[in-house]
Amino acid sequence: MRTRSDTFLGRLAVAASPSRPWLRIQASNWWTRVLLTGGARRQSLRGADLHGAQLRGADLRGAKLRDAYLRGADLNGAELIRADLRYADLRGADLNGAKLRYANLNGADLILAHLTGADLTGANLTGAYLRDANLRYVNLNGANLTGADLTSADLSHGDLRDAKLRYANLNGADLTRTHLTDANLRGAHLNGADLIRGELRDADLRGAKLRGAKLRGADLNGADLNGADLTGADLRFAKLRGAKLRGANLNGADLTDADLNGANLTEADLTEADLTDVDLTDVDLVGVEWSDQTRWSDGVAAVMRGRSVPIGGGRYRVQGSGNSGADLPVPPVPVS
Template sequence: MSVKTRPDTLVGRLALAARPTRPWLRIRASNWWTRVLLAGGAQLTSLDSANLTGANLASANLASANVAGADLTSAELTGADLTSAELADAELADAELADANLTRARLIGANLADADLTDANLTRADLMGANLTRANLTDANLIVANLIRANLTGANLTRARLIRVVLSHAVLTDANLTGATLTDATLADARLIRVVLSHAVLTDANLVGANLTGADLTGADLTGASLADADLTGANLADADLTDAELVGALWSERTRWPQAFAGLMRYRSEPIGGGRYRVQGSGNSGAELSVPPVPVS
């Protein structure tokens, strides 16, 4: 374990007394001493597989630290600096990470179930395959983050910034993204069953093949978005903006609510496929002319 000490703390003064001309110490420490050093302001570069369950690491400097596989269940990391930290497969369930800086952090396969990430900065963070079930990401910054195959079931992403985020094959069942910004986001083949995207910004988003069964898209901005082959069965798109949206191959049902201006057009462009469901025909965006004869839907 490498430790960089701060001279204005007791631990820092002890470290400087032991080796005053060099700020870096190479030591081996128990989990208890690791917590003491962190509480004293030490900067640790290696904590891989450490047991830090319930540790108080608020405002700790863990930038570029190796915390892979560490157990940080219920740890207090409010305001901590985890910039570029290695957290692959780390246990962070129930952890407090509000206002934490996780810019470019690697959280591949990490467990963040029920974690509090309110206002956290996850810009360019790698969360591939991470478990964020019921995590609180209200007002979090996830710009250009990688969330491929991540599990965000029941997560709260209200007003989160997800510009150019990649959520392909991710699970967001019952997640709340009210007012979230997903401009240029990739959600291809994502599972968005009963997701709340009310008044969310999804301009130019890729939702090809996404499952939006029962989704709430009321007032959402889907300008230029691609919903080709998406499943909109029972979805509510009332007052949504579908200007130039791609809807060819999208599935919908009698329970699907379209914006008032599009309801008639969607019926005109769709064919019944049985069970009260329909598939949008033609080519081009939501307002394009049909390239095949229309099939009226009664």
């Protein structure tokens, strides 16, 4: 399609071309790149059709690309700092190494997009669609991903410190060795997610869904997991010192060799959980429910049974100390 002379792109084409009446300017991928890098990024390209455009390394800082159709575009290494990409279609786009600091990607479609090593520091990805996206080594420090769909996305080795992921969907996502220190994951869905050796110190995981999640060797020291669903989760060798697990569901969870020193498990569900070789020093276990199938370290089961009352069906509830019941923690339970 030819560029009309009365449009913005047409005027740019006329201004940029020599005075040769026989020369016809067309909005090819090459010319689109010329126009964008030559100044069009300062104008609105809302809703522009740029699918498959070759914009590798292009300078698009502050570009107005709301609702733009960029499906399959090559934006590898492009400068998109503070660009407006709200509701843009970037499905399958190549954004590897792109600089998207503080860009607005609210509601953008990034399904199957490639964002390896991209810098999205402080970016707004509220409600964005990132299913199956490749985000390895991505920088999302301080980014807002509230309500984003990251189902089965690869975020391994990423930096998500202080990121906002409230109610985000991370079911089946790969978060191996990902840094999530101080991240807000309240109410997030992480069922079946891979968080092996993840850094989640002081993260907010209140009410998060972590059924069957892989948290082996993860650092959850000081994390808030109150009310979280960790049914069947793999927490072997996890660090949970000082973690808050009040009312958490750990039914069938594997906590073998986990460090729970100083953790609060008040009213948690440990039915059928495996706590073999777990450090329970100074752990608050008041109101914890456990079952005949719960596995404890040698000698601990008898101590727990002596401090619990049966509630039926082979289940027990740990009682408090003194006269105040659940207000006082159970004295430390020895590991051996």
